[in-house]
Amino acid sequence: MRRTLVALGAVCMALSGCTGGKTPSTGSSSAPAGPAPAFKLVAFDSCEQLLSSLRGAAAEAVGPWGFGYGGRLFDGGIADSTAMSRSGSAGSGKAAAPAAGQDYSGTNNHEAGVDEPDLVKTDGKRIVTLAHGSLKVVDAASRTVTGSLTLASADGTGKGPVNVGELLLAGDRALVLGSDYQASIDGDTVGGPGVSGAQVTLVDLAGAPKVIGRFTIEGALLDARQVGGTARVVVTSQPQVKFPDVSRLGTDEARIAANRAAVNAAPVEAWLPQWTAVDGAGKRTEGRVDCGAVSRPETYSATSVLTVLTFDLGGAAIGGGDPVSVVADGNTVYANGPGLYIANDQRWRIMADAVRKKVAMSPRPPLTQIFKFDIAGAGRPRFVASGEVPGWLLNQYSMSEWDGHLRIATTTSLENTTSSAVYVLRLNGGQLTQAGKVDGLGKGERIYSVRFIGTTGYVVTFRQTDPLYTLDLRDPAAPKVVGELKIPGYSAYLHPAGDGRLLGLGQDANAQGRVQGMQVSLFDVRDPAHPARVAQHQEKGGHSEAEYDPHAFLYWAPLGLLAVPMWGEGQQSMSVVVLKVSDTAITEAGAITHPGRYATIRRSLIVGGTLWTLSQQGLKATDAATLAEQAWIAL
Numbered sequence: 001m002r003r004t005l006v007a008l009g010a011v012c013m014a015l016s017g018c019t020g021g022k023t024p025s026t027g028s029s030s031a032p033a034g035p036a037p038a039f040k041l042v043a044f045d046s047c048e049q050l051l052s053s054l055r056g057a058a059a060e061a062v063g064p065w066g067f068g069y070g071g072r073l074f075d076g077g078i079a080d081s082t083a084m085s086r087s088g089s090a091g092s093g094k095a096a097a098p099a100a101g102q103d104y105s106g107t108n109n110h111e112a113g114v115d116e117p118d119l120v121k122t123d124g125k126r127i128v129t130l131a132h133g134s135l136k137v138v139d140a141a142s143r144t145v146t147g148s149l150t151l152a153s154a155d156g157t158g159k160g161p162v163n164v165g166e167l168l169l170a171g172d173r174a175l176v177l178g179s180d181y182q183a184s185i186d187g188d189t190v191g192g193p194g195v196s197g198a199q200v201t202l203v204d205l206a207g208a209p210k211v212i213g214r215f216t217i218e219g220a221l222l223d224a225r226q227v228g229g230t231a232r233v234v235v236t237s238q239p240q241v242k243f244p245d246v247s248r249l250g251t252d253e254a255r256i257a258a259n260r261a262a263v264n265a266a267p268v269e270a271w272l273p274q275w276t277a278v279d280g281a282g283k284r285t286e287g288r289v290d291c292g293a294v295s296r297p298e299t300y301s302a303t304s305v306l307t308v309l310t311f312d313l314g315g316a317a318i319g320g321g322d323p324v325s326v327v328a329d330g331n332t333v334y335a336n337g338p339g340l341y342i343a344n345d346q347r348w349r350i351m352a353d354a355v356r357k358k359v360a361m362s363p364r365p366p367l368t369q370i371f372k373f374d375i376a377g378a379g380r381p382r383f384v385a386s387g388e389v390p391g392w393l394l395n396q397y398s399m400s401e402w403d404g405h406l407r408i409a410t411t412t413s414l415e416n417t418t419s420s421a422v423y424v425l426r427l428n429g430g431q432l433t434q435a436g437k438v439d440g441l442g443k444g445e446r447i448y449s450v451r452f453i454g455t456t457g458y459v460v461t462f463r464q465t466d467p468l469y470t471l472d473l474r475d476p477a478a479p480k481v482v483g484e485l486k487i488p489g490y491s492a493y494l495h496p497a498g499d500g501r502l503l504g505l506g507q508d509a510n511a512q513g514r515v516q517g518m519q520v521s522l523f524d525v526r527d528p529a530h531p532a533r534v535a536q537h538q539e540k541g542g543h544s545e546a547e548y549d550p551h552a553f554l555y556w557a558p559l560g561l562l563a564v565p566m567w568g569e570g571q572q573s574m575s576v577v578v579l580k581v582s583d584t585a586i587t588e589a590g591a592i593t594h595p596g597r598y599a600t601i602r603r604s605l606i607v608g609g610t611l612w613t614l615s616q617q618g619l620k621a622t623d624a625a626t627l628a629e630q631a632w633i634a635l
Contacts, residue, residue, distance in 0.1 A: 041326060041371070041386050041430070042298055047291040051268040054327065058239055058263045058271075058303045064255035066243055067303055105606040108495075108553050110396055114335045115226040117166035117177050118551045120603050120614050127607070128174055128205070130164050131616060131635040135176060135209055140607045143621050143631040149209035151176060151201055164201075165221075170229045170313040174209075176201040177233065179221055196220055198235045200311060202318045210280065213318025217275040219307065223333035225340060226313075230378045232340055233309040233321070234333050237273040241266045273307055273325075279317050289323045295383060296327035297369070306330045306342060308373055308381045322380045326371055334399040338376035339384070341399055341406065344369040345392045365390045365412045370399075370425070370432055372406075387432025389423045397494075397550075400452030405435060405476045409459055411446040419443045420461055424476045436477040442467055448506065451494035456528055458502065462490035463513060468504075470528040485531040489519050492547040495555055497581060500526030503555060505546055505564060508538050518542035518566055520579060522586055535586040537579055541569025545602065554604040555581070559624060561589075563604040563611065574600040576613050578627060590627040594620055 044050040061067060104124035109116050120129040126146070127138040137147035151164050164178035178199045198221040202213040219237030226232070243262050246255040272289045279285075289307060306328050309321035332343040346367045367388045373381040391410030393399070398409045406425040411418055421439035425432040441447075442461025449460040457471035457479075468491070470483035488511070491504030501522060508519040522535040546552035546564045554563040562579040576592040594601055594615045603614040611624040621630040 041295040041383060043295050044291060047268055050291050050294060051271075053296065054239075054268070054271045054303070055264055055266065057327075058241070058266075059260045061303050062256065062259045062263055064246065064252040064259070066241075066259060067238070103606075103608050105554060105556055108550050108555075110334065110550075111336050113227065113337050115168060116551070117168050117224050117226075118603070119166060120605065121167055121169035121174070122605055122607055122612075123169060124607060126205075127605070127612060127619065128167065128169055129614060129619070129635070130167060130176065133164060135164075135167070135174065135203060136635055137205060137209060138619060138633060140610070140612075143633060145633060145635075147205070147209040149203060149211070151178070151211075164199075166224075168224065168226045168231050168313070170226065172204060172206040173229075173313040174203040174205055175226075175231050175311060175313055176203060177221055177224055180216065198233070200233060200309070200318070200321075202311070202313070202315075212280040212316075214278045215275065215309075215311070215318050215321055217307065217309070217321065217323075218273040219305075222306075222330055222342075225333065225335040225375075227335070227337055227375065228378070229312060229314045230375075231311045231313060232335070232373075232375055232381065233311065234330065234340075234342060235273070235307045235309065236330050237271075237305045237307060239263075239266070239303055240270045271303075271305060271327075273305060273323075275321060275323070277318055277320055285320065287320055289325050293323055294325045294327065297386065303327075304329050306371070308340065308342075310378075310380060312378065324373070324381050324383065326383070328369065328371065330371075332393050332396055332399070334396040335375065336401040338374065339401055340373040340375045340381060341401075342371045342373075343393055343399065343408075344371070365414045366392055368392055368408075368410060370406070370408070372427075372432065385427055385430050385432045387425055389425070389434075391421065394447045394450060397452075398447070398450045400457075402452065402455065402473070403476075406432060407452050407457060407473060407479075409447060409450045409457070411461075417444055418446050420445070420447050420459065422457060422459065422471060422473075422479055424473065424479055426476065436475070436479050438471060438479040438481060441469055441481070448490045449492050449494050449504070451496070451502070453496050456525075458494055458525070460491050460494070460504070460506075466490040466506075466509075468523065468531055470525060470531050472528065483527075483529045483531050485523070485533065487521070487533055489515065491519075491521060493550050493553060495550075495553060497522070497555065498557055499583065500524060501583065503562065503581065505544065505553060507543070507547070516540060517569070518544050518547075518564075520562065520564070520586060522581060522584075534584050535581075537586045537588065539566055539568060539577065542566045542577075545574070552603060554606070556606045556624070559606075561606075561611070561624060562586075563592075563613075565601045565604070573598055574602075574615075576601050576604055578611070592620065592622055592627065594618065595632070 107118045135149045139146045166177050168175040180197045197216040200215040204212050219235040222234040222236050224233040249255050274288045277285045305325050307323045307325040329344045330342040331345045334341045369388045371386045372384045374384045375381050391412035400407045409422045411420045420441040424436045426435040445461035445463040448462045451458045455474045459469045466487050468485040472482045473479045489509040490506045492506040495503040497503045502525050504521040507515040509515050517540040520537040524532045524534045544564045544566045560581045565574050566577050567574050578589040580587045580589050596617050599615050599617050601613050601615045605612050611622045613620050618634040
């Protein structure tokens with residue numbers, strides 16, 4: 001399977017695969033003849049109007065077994081699942097990098113100045129991580145555990161089921177993101193998907209770690225972003241309609257009729273997520289998203305509710321999250337500092353509708369909806385605009401705001417073939433409308449990775465070869481492909497390496513497109529018209545978590561050090577491969593392993609001259625220059 005690299009604008013690359021025996025298209029560029037179809041949000045005048053509208057949309061969407069396919073709702077877990085300096089109005093377009101003089105690495109974030117939740121955080125003095133349901137604090141200098149806190153459910157009893165997944169850090173505060181779940185079965189009714197709760201826990205780290213607030217809201221955690229000391233947490237909630245047991249009914253028509261009756265009897269509370277906050281003293285506060293905080297598209301696209309919550313990590317209490325909601329689904333979250341974008345992939349709804357109606361899937365290309373919120377201040381987010389583009393996104397790296405324009409890369413499937421495009425959207429009143437586009441990328445292929453850097457874009461597509469496309473995005477009305485590189489295999493993640501260099505992590509492949517193992521590529525993209533691969537490193541049979549989660553990727557420019565976790569051929573545990581990267585070469589420096597037969601290293605970070613690696617078993621400190629072991633801390 002081969003791919004081609006394309007630079008978008010000054011530095012935008014798209015990697016895409018090619019159909020066997022065919023040369024990938026270099027794309028066509030055009031500005032729209034007029035504005036994109038209207039897609040905007042409107043508010044409700046009253047709770048009664050909200051309930052009537054929600055019931056109507058849900059009754060239309062419900063099937064014989066509830067909402068979605070086979071009675072299962074399509075929702076997101078923790079998604080990928082991304083900045084600008086707060087001094088300006090446009091995104092910087094630069095990847096997150098250490099501040100001048102900073103001698104420690106943070107999370108590998110999409111945008112500088114916008115932090116993303118992860119398994120581990122550091123401020124250069126301490127390392128804070130989650131292990132076995134507890135928060136652990138490690139002093140980086142003494143290499144000892146200085147604090148430990150068992151995290152419990154939001155009811156404060158410590159007895160409820162809870163899954164703590166990721167965290168954010170600001171000063172002496174940590175915000176832990178997780179979930180708990182309680183099945184809902186009552187007599188002859190079943191509560192749809194059950195009641196899941198996204199849980200947010202605020203922890204004070206000034207002394208011994210202690211909880212100063214817990215917040216739970218009905219729904220699933222989609223993702224979160226942090227700017228300064230303010231965190232925005234995105235939750236998707238499904239209607240809590242109590243459907244009857246329809247298994248004894250003889251036909252789908254009868255099941256649908258019974259379920260519609262349940263929908264039409266459901267109160268407004270079935271759609272409005274309920275939340276609970278418990279402070280450090282155990283005082284409990286309950287609430288529900290208010291009708292006045294909910295908006296909807298003019299044309300319904302979902303029965304679920306997206307909610308954006310706001311938490312001040314420096315506050316005395318966790319508060320009620322100040323929720324703002326949209327009646328919509330969401331899959332992907334991206335933020336550049338002042339703007340927060342949530343994208344909704346409509347493929348799942350098309351599939352569910354086709355199954356429910358027992359008809360063939362629509363020949364129309366699927367659309368992705370985009371919702372933009374203003375998060376420039378520390379208060380409640382303000383909805384700004386919405387829009388839609390053909391196709392579907394790969395992940396948050398498919399979006400990037402630059403100079404007031406949103407660039408978004410998608411793949412579209414139509415008439416048994418696929419093709420990719422980059423759209424440039426501008427703010428037009430309450431809508432995101434198309435300013436320009438370049439399409440026809442990687443016909444017969446789909447996008448495997450995207451990176452926007454300033455006014456250049458890179459897109460990788462893949463089927464048998466890896467085309468790396470470079471795109472010139474300087475003119476929002478006329479984006480264009482300016483270069484293309486075909487190489488075997490593909491890059492699943494692209495990372496800027498400074499001075500016109502780009503790193504790619506993915507898989508090598510043979511001429512038939514069969515993957516051979518993990519591959520790291522170094523590209524010279526100083527001339528976007530002629531991108532070139534100048535070095536590569538291969539690990540036969542290997543693969544890395546960083547291929548699908550960039551948080552596992554560490555590139556430390558001051559040392560030219562690249563560290564990625566890898567499962568090797570025949571390995572029972574995951575090690576970290578350490579590489580040294582220069583302008584023209586990639587050389588292997590060594591590998592780091594943790595004790596234990598099934599130890600799986602998930603993350604790497606730099607503090608001073610020490611390379612720290614994290615697994616569920618513990619933290620290992622290694623000299624970053626020599627790779628000599630310095631300490632092992634069991635967790």
